[in-house]
Amino acid sequence: MKNLDFSQFTNLSPFELKDKLIEVAQATPDRILLDAGRGNPNFLATLPRRAFLRLGDFALEESERSYAYLNEGFGGIPDGKGIVARFDTFAKEHKDTEGVKFLQSSISYVKDQLGLSRESFLHEMVNAFLGCNYPVPPRMLTNIESIVNAYIAQEMYGSLPVNNDFDLFATEGGTAAMTYTFQTMFTNGLLKKGDKVALTTPIFTPYLEIPELAEFELEIVEIRLDEETWQLTDPEIAKLEDKDIKLLCVVNPSNPPSVKFSNDILDKLANLVATKRKDLFIVTDDVYGTFADDFVSLFAKCPYNTLCVYSFSKYFGATGWRLGVIGIQDKNIFDDTLKSMSEEHNLTLDDRYKTLTPHPRDIKFIDRMVADSRNVALNHTAGLSLPQQVQMALFSLSCLMDRGNDYKRATKRLIRERYQTLYKNMGIKVEENENSVDYYTLLDLDILGAKMYGDEFVNWFKQSGLGKEFLFRLADETGVVLLPGKGFDVVHASVRVSLANLTHHEYAAIGRLTRKVMDECYAEYVKNK
Template sequence: MPEQDFSRFANLSPFELKDQLIDIASSDAQRLMLNAGRGNPNFLATLPRWAFLSLGEFAMQEAQRSYAYLNSGFGGLPEHEGIVQRFETYAGNHVGRDGVGFLRSAISYVKDQLGLNQDAFLFEMVSAFLGCNYPTPPRMLAHTEEIVKAYLAQEMFGQVPRSGDFSVFATEGGTAAMTYIFQSLRENGLIKPGDKIAIGTPIFSPYLEIPVLADYGLEIVDIRMDEHANWQLPQAEINKLLDPSIKIFCLVNPSNPPSSKLSDAVLDQLASLIATRTPDLFIVTDDVYGTFADDFVSIFAKCPRNTLCVYSFSKFFGATGWRLGAIALHEDNVFDAALAALPEAQKKQLDVRYASLTTEPRKLRFIDRMVADSRAVALNHTAGLSVPQQLQMALFALNGLMDREHRYKNAAKQLIRERYLTLYRNMGVKVAHEPNDVNYYTLIDLQELAGTLYGPEFEAWFIKSDLGTSFLFRLAQETGVVLLPGNGFEVVDTSARVSLANLTDREYASIGKFTRQVLDEYYKDFQKSRQQ
């Protein structure tokens, strides 16, 4: 087929380009479109959802007790006293329900493992389902925060001992967390136009797109992962952080789209440099894929004082539509230290900004400023993630905490890794699982694949012809397969990102075959060009 000019799409975000590809891929009504461009999982955790429904039924019974005499659809707030005893009666009448069994285990777990009062915990959960009160405290419900803290400590720290306590802010997904962090850094004068931001690349494209907006005007410094070292950070790249004009370092770990976690050695190199050479550096780590990795440890555990940790429940629990995210920050942190070190004139400006919240604005922690800034300060009293969402978040976290044999986690990891092998096997390529591989996504290095299949001359031609974007459009047009371009995530080699979370094993086999098919067609074009 004749090549078309797709250069007009070159500057689009990969997620906007995806819409163009979908239009082309779905244009043939006789063909099934296979969209592997977005990482929305097609699996989900059922137990915490059954628990949500069972708790909802019990909560409605509790609400009806208050105004039962009116017999007109009225309900009231649940009673705190004796609520666990009443739940036991309810549970006895519903033996065998998965959700009820989960809740009974949860009530026992929070007392035994977290030291929480059972009645207070259950009262908070029941009230949250009913949604009859504002989120109080606005940052996060008290028992929910303790549960999510325990879950994050389990998943982010591995065997690393916790260094002090940390606080959590419940947000409308990981994307809201990103928005709130950048906004509060700017509003509090911790970043300003012209400052440098270091970004571990390749990376989720919004981390590249937000800093250069006029709102922020930051200068990006690439801290580039090495594809040929399983996407690790070389020491030379880590050393770029020694530049004193770099204010903040953003990282997605495990990476998106390479889907590799940073090794223990790299984490130690980072931690050593930061502790000894750049102790005031701000770090933001987005660890949403950490729960799919083996033996994961976050930079949040290695550099607790410097790091804001972003986590989302969306991928691991199959809950993108719930919009459940969290920002975690240690009590002793460089963000609060930087606020304390601001010039007096700047402090006075911030005193005015936050004066409606407290008589001592300077004592307002950075994490609580994020809560206030998320609602333009004046609406701080109505801030916070909706309480039914916080309830489901708590139940997801409890599912992770109580899954002692890691059955759900192992099943999720096995599922995506089998899809990874299926994809490459059907391209005719043999791959092996490396210790730091996660496989939620994979980057098909098209130029390297071209060389592996047909030799270095074809690889050189493929690179020279700049066929990355046209390959994606040709793949969509001829086969109905939608992939995202790697260059939108700051990948150097011509590549395509494939999500391994949202299709079936059979469909990944088809994607592998179709990818090989289109490369074969390009090889024929290459042979013709040599004959001319």
């Protein structure tokens, strides 16, 4: 490790650097690898998964009714007639099954709370589980969209009055949602090469990397979070008054600091948009919002200007399911800007989308995203896999029907206990922050070094360049793998710890081992003093 040239890793994404750190950590045989580098949770929601499996049993029974006289494993597409009565019989035969009870409750809930037809809902879910049709509508199945719409509204609006007048596009996780958003904004001329895009930094690394790709070549303007409070300051918010900034991208709660915008900051951003930047496009990525207390999204505060990206991956332990949605209000800046563009520009777009409808200008921005996701020509086969949409609906229903918020309280308690354990074992007192979410924590080596050993040590630590090699030293000496804050555009020397993917005992070990390496650095400082 001592002969390793750290400069060769300067341009690597932190997620690619992680692989090198794992290689270093595993170089010592028979030592436990403590990889807190990636945010993949080690917990998951079981009840909606049980419901998914039991729905599959019923769906197959429905399918087999069509060709019962054949014995070669044939089934048919269920027609839905009498389906609720047959499910009632199925439920009585499996009355002790937790997943079936959940499905019974779901059928009752969607009728009473969402005004959906029980027959239509159950028929849609059965056919979708079987995956026997293309997604129609391709953007999202009708009943499933209503269910996920209610879930998103519940989680994004907090104490604000709920407005369900928004469309959803089911995507292959939040990453696909990001990709489709940039792609369609460019394709439709809402963004052009050379335009300015503002990012609230530090931020999830792809938001830093995508604008710089050759097909986009956007100019990044950083709207920096204060690295003590992780909130925006007035001078940073004022940067958004620049009308050359076309798009603001936000991750809220932030990644890696894992702190949500305060109500005061939300109000200031909403006021700026309403008074000075009514033309500003906003993309808010709210994947960690469900872990926050009393969370309110910019999607709720600035509904006209904001496109919401949400992923089910973290909260439900479903990264492998690839479940995400894009939400856009019925009345929105994306559609209105398209309508205001020149006749020449709209003629070009007419030609792009003319195979979809005789009136291509009536196609909403969110539906253009669907078409662009399949290069328009394959729009008829667009859409997220139907079994994936079923699981998304069941995840949503599990929270909508959880009147006591039992699952939410449990997930919050789990990650926050890990947070306390980590810092306790580092010997650091935790400062309370009502806006902290604690899915990740950012260990600022400057601040921690000052608390533990004083400012003179921090100055020496910086001048010695130990911040650059700290992660490799930690991996080499202890087997602990963390990610560099620099990869997320954090200014100070820092490391990101995911609090989602290891055990309580392992976070205690990470705390002790991180302190051990810091103590070694301090011993070197004393020796060279």
